[in-house]
Amino acid sequence: MTDTASGKIPVTVLTGYLGAGKTTLLNRILTEDHGKRYAVIVNEFGEIGIDNDLVVGADEDVFEMNNGCVCCTVRGDLIRVVAGLMKRQRPGKPAFDAIIVETTGLADPGPVAQTFFVDEDVKAKTQLDSVTALVDAKHVMARLDDSKEAREQVAFADRIILNKVDLASDIELAEVERRLRKLNPLAPITRAERADVPLDQVLGLGGFDLERILDINPQFANPAHGEEGHVHDEHCGHDHDHDAHSAGPRGHAHEDDIKGVSLSLDRPMDGTKFTAWLDRLLGEQGQNILRAKGIIDVAGEDRRLVFQAVHMILEGELQKPWGSIERRWSRAVFIGRDLDEAALTAGFEACAA
Numbered sequence: 001m002t003d004t005a006s007g008k009i010p011v012t013v014l015t016g017y018l019g020a021g022k023t024t025l026l027n028r029i030l031t032e033d034h035g036k037r038y039a040v041i042v043n044e045f046g047e048i049g050i051d052n053d054l055v056v057g058a059d060e061d062v063f064e065m066n067n068g069c070v071c072c073t074v075r076g077d078l079i080r081v082v083a084g085l086m087k088r089q090r091p092g093k094p095a096f097d098a099i100i101v102e103t104t105g106l107a108d109p110g111p112v113a114q115t116f117f118v119d120e121d122v123k124a125k126t127q128l129d130s131v132t133a134l135v136d137a138k139h140v141m142a143r144l145d146d147s148k149e150a151r152e153q154v155a156f157a158d159r160i161i162l163n164k165v166d167l168a169s170d171i172e173l174a175e176v177e178r179r180l181r182k183l184n185p186l187a188p189i190t191r192a193e194r195a196d197v198p199l200d201q202v203l204g205l206g207g208f209d210l211e212r213i214l215d216i217n218p219q220f221a222n223p224a225h226g227e228e229g230h231v232h233d234e235h236c237g238h239d240h241d242h243d244a245h246s247a248g249p250r251g252h253a254h255e256d257d258i259k260g261v262s263l264s265l266d267r268p269m270d271g272t273k274f275t276a277w278l279d280r281l282l283g284e285q286g287q288n289i290l291r292a293k294g295i296i297d298v299a300g301e302d303r304r305l306v307f308q309a310v311h312m313i314l315e316g317e318l319q320k321p322w323g324s325i326e327r328r329w330s331r332a333v334f335i336g337r338d339l340d341e342a343a344l345t346a347g348f349e350a351c352a353a
């Protein structure tokens with residue numbers, strides 16, 4: 001898989017709005033029988049690690065970059081993580097066949113992709129293979145209306161996976177495709193359910209088209225904001241208020257009316273109470289809840305309860321058992337508009353067993 005011509009390690013960036021199916025695709029890649037070794041970098045929105053635990057596969061190959069503003073923090077983090085990865089070795093070959101970066105659903109993928117062009121060390125050892133955008137067939141139209149990031153993710157992609165086709169009619173799918181085409185006339189669109197695309201449509205594409213990206217953003221290869229040689233202008237991708245970094249528990253989101261609320265509890269929870277609370281909450285506030293997920297320690301249950309929601313669509317299942325020396329605790333993150341943090345915290349804690 002290593003790009004033999006250049007000897008560089010290919011990098012695939014997965015983008016797509018909150019809940020579009022990035023982790024589902026990632027897990028598909030990691031579980032398929034391909035004999036390859038992938039390093040996975042997860043960039044999570046939220047201060048408690050949940051995504052990391054939802055990615056299958058060997059823990060030591062999953063690297064987490066925590067929240068922060070994409071243009072300011074993440075690029076530095078990404079450079080550090082990639083540089084660290086490059087130092088690892090397998091006899092006679094690089095430690096990994098490829099690197100996969102899953103970006104947060106609220107990110108513009110531009111700055112992440114840029115990293116692979118502006119940092120000399122990273123540039124010398126890696127090659128951006130492609131940017132793949134996952135799109136949620138049911139919710140994407142509303143997001144394209146109200147979210148600049150959602151539009152950027154589509155515009156930027158080399159390939160688009162129209163996921164969750166089971167939740168939309170053929171007419172709706174055709175409409176979505178027309179809209180995606182307008183934003184991005186070139187990227188092939190593949191329909192998928194549970195991100196079931198053949199892996200050769202995602203990995204090893206050699207598809208990143210710098211020329212096309214320079215059309216969208218002429219400053220793409222400009223050194224990073226804050227770095228030597230950076231030309232600070234309207235193209236540098238941080239048209240938000242940097243003073244807002246000090247605001248709120250996790251700085252700011254690019255879409256500043258959206259916030260994340262992280263909840264945790266060190267006592268076991270009553271499974272019935274918790275499920276009833278979550279159902280009610282999503283029923284009443286599902287419009288505003290863009291994304292929710294969590295790992296719950298249910299009293300009397302050896303397995304962890306994992307739940308996920310995108311608006312009102314909720315999935316939950318009992319997954320692997322807690323390890324014998326593992327810390328058992330419940331954690332959840334809600335991302336949305338007009339979230340009442342105090343009420344969420346109180347509701348969550350009231351589900352204690």
Ligand SMILES: Nc1nc2c(ncn2[C@@H]2O[C@H](COP(=O)(O)OP(=O)(O)OP(=O)(O)O)[C@@H](O)[C@H]2O)c(=O)[nH]1
Pocket residue numbers: 016017018019020021022023024025051104105134163164165166167192193194195291308309310315
């Ligand atoms: N019905 C349906 N649900 C899906 C499909 N693909 C994924 N899901 C579900 O959608 C939810 C979100 O999927 P994820 O893969 O976690 O999405 P994500 O893009 O990684 O989410 P964030 O990392 O939070 O932005 C999960 O509950 C998935 O099980 C699909 O094709 N159909």
